[in-house]
Amino acid sequence: AQSVTQPDIHITVSEGASLELRCNYSYGATPYLFWYVQSPGQGLQLLLKYFSGDTLVQGIKGFEAEFKRSQSSFNLRKPSVHWSDAAEYFCAVGASGTYKYIFGTGTRLKVLA
Amino acid sequence: EAQVTQNPRYLITVTGKKLTVTCSQNMNHEYMSWYRQDPGLGLRQIYYSMNVEVTDKGDVPEGYKVSRKEKRNFPLILESPSPNQTSLYFCASRGSTWDSPLHFGNGTRLTVT
Numbered sequence: 001a002q003s004v005t006q007p008d009i010h011i012t013v014s015e016g017a018s019l020e021l022r023c024n025y026s027y028g029a030t031p032y033l034f035w036y037v038q039s040p041g042q043g044l045q046l047l048l049k050y051f052s053g054d055t056l057v058q059g060i061k062g063f064e065a066e067f068k069r070s071q072s073s074f075n076l077r078k079p080s081v082h083w084s085d086a087a088e089y090f091c092a093v094g095a096s097g098t099y100k101y102i103f104g105t106g107t108r109l110k111v112l113a
Numbered sequence: 114e115a116q117v118t119q120n121p122r123y124l125i126t127v128t129g130k131k132l133t134v135t136c137s138q139n140m141n142h143e144y145m146s147w148y149r150q151d152p153g154l155g156l157r158q159i160y161y162s163m164n165v166e167v168t169d170k171g172d173v174p175e176g177y178k179v180s181r182k183e184k185r186n187f188p189l190i191l192e193s194p195s196p197n198q199t200s201l202y203f204c205a206s207r208g209s210t211w212d213s214p215l216h217f218g219n220g221t222r223l224t225v226t
Contacts, residue, residue, distance in 0.1 A: 009153075032211045043117070043203055043217025044156075051211065090155060094211050099144065099163055100171060101215070105155035 002027050004093050006104035013081050014112045021076040021107050023091030032094030033074045035065055038106075039087045047089075050074065061085070086111045115140045119204050119218035126194055127226055134189045134221050136204030142216070143209040145187040146171070147179065149200040150220075156203065162187055163209075194225040 003026045013019055025031060032051050036044040048059025055067040065076045074091060091104040117138045126132055138145065146161035148171075158171030162181040176198055178190040187206075191198060202221045207213040 006155075036215075041219070043205070043219050044215070045217070046214040049212075049214070092156075096211070099146075099161050099169065101146070101156075101158055102172075103148075103156040103158075105153060 002031075002093060002095055002100075002102050004091050004102050004104040006089075006091055006107050008107045009105070010108050010110065012110040012112060015083050016080050019076075019078045019081045019085070019109070021089050021091075021109070023074045023076065023104060024072050025074065025091070025093050026072065027093055027095065029096060030069070032096060033065075033067060034092040034094065034101075035059065035063070035074075035076050036090045036092060036103075037061075037087050038090065044090060047076070081109075081111055083111045083113060085109060115216065117204055117206055117216050117218040119202075119221050121221060122219065123222050125224045125226065128195055129193050132191050132194060132223075134191075134202060134204075134223070136187045136189065136218060137185050138187075138204075138206040138216070139185065140206060140208075140216065141184065142206035142213075143184070144213075145181065145204065145206045146215075147177070147187070147189050148203045148205065149173065149198075150203060151200050159189070159202075191223075194223075196225050199223060199225050 005024045035047040093102045147159040148156040157173045160179040162168040204218045205215040
């Protein structure tokens with residue numbers, strides 16, 4: 001069965017520190033991969049996506065993610081976190097051949113001043 | 114402004130009283146979908162629609178109905194709400210291809226007592 005795992009429920013980092021949020025997926029073929037961010041009281045906004053090609057993808061707000069097929073992972077990174085990055089982050093898989101999205105359970109990021 | 118509009122933002126109701134949550138998009142998107150967000154479970158897809166009069170079940174369709182009579186509207190119907198449907202609901206839309214990002218509404222917080 002298709003699934004997305006985000007092992008870290010909460011992460012706390014200091015402002016200016018680097019960040020890595022983990023995402024592992026289970027899918028038979030190469031999936032469409034996404035990272036979304038949800039600010040409090042808001043809907044989700046797309047940060048970046050991977051479909052094919054270069055396995056390192058750049059997104060908005062200085063985020064990047066790397067697709068590693070051998071590890072079935074799509075981890076999100078940012079070199080220097082800003083206080084405004086505090087939010088909940090969701091990894092998602094798009095099941096090609098269907099119209100379904102499968103979201104992970106989310107990682108809530110707290111940023112210390 | 115491109116947007117997905119959900120109404121109402123907050124709704125408190127009683128078990129068994131039929132309700133409808135409306136969703137409208139102004140981007141001429143073919144694809145629309147509904148999700149529920151619950152703590153520790155992330156977002157789970159309820160129903161989706163690929164175009165007018167074309168809908169299909171997501172991962173948690175039980176207890177919900179949808180219709181897509183017009184391209185811009187995709188209402189979510191709870192014919193007999195139960196307390197386990199208390200949740201935060203999101204509507205989203207995108208263009209016809211996976212390359213098109215999902216645009217989310219701001220959510221509807223439903224409480225069923």
